[in-house]
Amino acid sequence: MHSSEPTLGEVFIANRAQLQRVAQKIVRTADLADEVLQDAYLKLADGAAVRDVRKPLGYCCQVVRNVAFDYHRHQSVEASYRTYCEDVELVSPPSNDAPERVLDGRQALAVIDRVLGALPARTRLAFELNRLSGMTQREIAARLGCSATLVNFMIKDADAALESCRYLVQGN
Numbered sequence: 001m002h003s004s005e006p007t008l009g010e011v012f013i014a015n016r017a018q019l020q021r022v023a024q025k026i027v028r029t030a031d032l033a034d035e036v037l038q039d040a041y042l043k044l045a046d047g048a049a050v051r052d053v054r055k056p057l058g059y060c061c062q063v064v065r066n067v068a069f070d071y072h073r074h075q076s077v078e079a080s081y082r083t084y085c086e087d088v089e090l091v092s093p094p095s096n097d098a099p100e101r102v103l104d105g106r107q108a109l110a111v112i113d114r115v116l117g118a119l120p121a122r123t124r125l126a127f128e129l130n131r132l133s134g135m136t137q138r139e140i141a142a143r144l145g146c147s148a149t150l151v152n153f154m155i156k157d158a159d160a161a162l163e164s165c166r167y168l169v170q171g172n
Helices: 008-014 016-027 030-050 056-081 099-117 121-131 137-144 148-170
Strands: none
Touching (some): 008 030, 008 056, 030 137, 030 148, 099 148, 121 137, 121 148
């Protein structure tokens, strides 16, 4: 690129609204679209010096699409592991639990707690705020004073650590 031509970062910033719409069509929410744009911009900023791009806006759009599809896939996988219940207070546990099932449940919780306890404190906190308190990654990032991208990676790290506990709930 010649010095008179805008950089990829400048093209990205100048067309942010259009790129936001591209991302939001894929991930469906403004908050996730903002996270997609942040990640896409970082990818462009990291590689801008080595690329000679003939159509910078098209290139920016493609990077945003790719990142948005990655987020969408991640959200789909994550949603497949979640169980939702509208009236949690109305659900009562089975009254005739066999003592060994209760013990198995307690042992599973102890293992899960041990796995989470082995994580860095911020990673565990980010995971708990997201999964147990229902905070968004953006809210957690503001609370922890870091980027939403870092929060996303911390939650992924916790998920990966907990993968070793999946066998505990497979039979239930």
